[in-house]
Amino acid sequence: DTGVSQDPRHKITKRGQNVTFRCDPISEHNRLYWYRQTLGQGPEFLTYFQNEAQLEKSRLLSDRFSAERPKGSFSTLEIQRTEQGDSAMYLCASSLWGGGETQYFGPGTRLLVL
Amino acid sequence: AQSVTQLDSQVPVFEEAPVELRCNYSSSVSVYLFWYVQYPNQGLQLLLKYLSGSTLVKGINGFEAEFNKSQTSFHLRKPSVHISDTAEYFCAVTDMNRDDKIIFGKGTRLHILP
Numbered sequence: 001d002t003g004v005s006q007d008p009r010h011k012i013t014k015r016g017q018n019v020t021f022r023c024d025p026i027s028e029h030n031r032l033y034w035y036r037q038t039l040g041q042g043p044e045f046l047t048y049f050q051n052e053a054q055l056e057k058s059r060l061l062s063d064r065f066s067a068e069r070p071k072g073s074f075s076t077l078e079i080q081r082t083e084q085g086d087s088a089m090y091l092c093a094s095s096l097w098g099g100g101e102t103q104y105f106g107p108g109t110r111l112l113v114l
Numbered sequence: 115a116q117s118v119t120q121l122d123s124q125v126p127v128f129e130e131a132p133v134e135l136r137c138n139y140s141s142s143v144s145v146y147l148f149w150y151v152q153y154p155n156q157g158l159q160l161l162l163k164y165l166s167g168s169t170l171v172k173g174i175n176g177f178e179a180e181f182n183k184s185q186t187s188f189h190l191r192k193p194s195v196h197i198s199d200t201a202e203y204f205c206a207v208t209d210m211n212r213d214d215k216i217i218f219g220k221g222t223r224l225h226i227l228p
Contacts, residue, residue: 040220105157
């Protein structure tokens with residue numbers, strides 16, 4: 001297995017534009033998580049899926065953010081009308097189940113909003 | 115709700131010297147505890163985790179951590195560090211009963227001095 005992959009690795013956009021990120025989890029993993037990491041901080045939870053169901057969303061996830069996992073495999077995270085404050089590293093992780101199961105992280109997508 | 119405090123934002127240490135990275139957590143419920151490492155320009159990788167049982171947990175790359183419930187601590191140690199250990203280290207916690215997201219600390223940057 002090649003691990004968790006994310007695309008693109010880097011994205012530069014202008015304020016007000018929409019962006020979409022993709023995450024491909026480890027194939028047999030049921031859980032998929034999105035986190036955001038800003039400079040000098042640890043990752044902050046955004047949302048997670050169990051199979052195709054989105055089970056929890058953080059208050060950090062404003063109405064401009066939407067995530068999907070339509071077939072329980074890959075996931076997309078879309079940010080509409082980007083703002084400079086959205087600049088961050090967006091991390092995806094997957095695990096077999098929850099609880100004490102290890103979450104395996106992808107390399108992240110670094111977003112810069114100008 | 116849980117929270118994690120990493121007491122040192124940066125730790126400089128000479129090569130081949132021992133190191134301890136401190137982590138304290140706050141929670142009203144039982145938790146699982148994790149240490150993740152992030153090498154420059156890479157995603158997070160699990161070093162070790164405490165789920166139950168022995169309070170001394172051994173991980174990869176010669177790291178170990180000790181769970182101390184009375185002091186709500188989970189400090190990470192290595193007896194002899196190498197240049198290759200230069201990275202950011204994140205302590206994290208998850209609610210054992212909620213079976214969902216991980217809460218991360220802000221990270222400790224380990225600088226290995228030659």
